[in-house]
Amino acid sequence: MDPGTRSFDICGLEDGRVFLDETIPTVEMSSSPELIASRIEENMPIDLIVAPSGYGLPLIAISELDGPLLSQVVLARREDLTVGVPGLTVLLRMFKERGFKGYVIPGVIHLPTVPWYRKANRIDLGTADKLCCAALGIHDQAEKLNIDYRETSFILVELGYAFTAALAVKDGAVIDGLGGTTGPIGFQSLGSMDGELAYLLDGFSKEVLFTGGAAYLAGNPRIDPEEFVASSSTNDRFRWALEALLEGVEKAVAALQVSAGKVREILLSGRLSRIPSLEILLKERLQKYAHTRRVGVIAPISKEAAQGAALIADGLAGGRFKALIEAMKLREAEGTVLDHLYIKGRKRIMLSPIGQD
DSSP states (O other), rough: OOOOEEEEEEEETTEEETEEEEEEHHHHHHHHHHHHHHHHTTTOOOSSSOOTTOOSSEEEGGGGGHHHHHHHOOOOEEETSSSSSSSHHHHHHHHHHHTOOOOOOGGGGOOOOOOOOGTOOOOOOOOOHHHHHHHHHHHHHHHHOOOOEEEEEEEEEEOOSEEEEEEEETEEEEEEEEEETOOOOOBBBSSSSSHHHHHTTTTTOOOGGOOOOOOHTOTTOOOOOOHHHHHHHHHHHHHHHHHHHHHHHHHHHHHHHHHHOOOOOEEESSSSGGSSHHHHHHHHHHHSSSSEOOOOOOSSOOHHHEEEEEEEHHTTTEEEHHHHHHHHHHHHHSOOTTTTOSSTTTTHHHHHHTTTT
């Protein structure tokens, strides 16, 4: 599953073949989470589910979820639980109550393949759905180049409706990442925030993280991405907003080369990467770093993150993609998203009941 800002996607595999491939508007899921649970029950029996995991947990069974663990998934104060993907904790509790078998999976910061010093004072190196996109990329590159999972290497750029993120993969595992709130500007989100701006905001709502992106720079936050890109050819403000988006992606790719070194490819995924004219512009900018292309998909409807989650679910269940789990070292994930803070106020953050409703 992929709990996206605009759509909630589901992908299911049986013996490596797609049997479930759907997308549901997030607003519908948020108002009626039982729609998702019922859709799963209609396809029972299901061996294993990768649940929507937000900021992630180190492979925690759905049956073990409680309030403190759910708080790590959403990282939102009570008053902000309706921001982003509202209803996520309600959905996860529903999964537990109905006895669904499966896991909440890690985010990038939980992985043993990312050195601890890259995690210092970071929380968002890439949420669990971004990790799923990387899983799809590893599988796709291995298939296309006829290589082992452990021989794959690429930088993945995920251009979602709200956030832009980038992950570095080396030897079949994620080794670094720039998450949506620590990386380049997104279509809706400002990306990484100037520390002085954070100070001047004097404490702020989670909603702020979903503002300040390219659509805001263009002066029309409600515009569709397709119209935004089309308008950039005739409107200077849109053109510069698009330039901010493109330059941000290029800077992220260049930065991750410090960690990843020379990679085989740069892979593009996410809502914006499917806009043909934007895909061309991205390829033109990134080709000098490595061969650039959109990641190959295994299903026509659901987003890349849902498809990667399906591969992970298959692997965790001991299916044909179990070598993918081993290469990514997902079973060795550990800790919490708050383990690597070295700043004043750390103790207060660690003790706060964030996200518990």
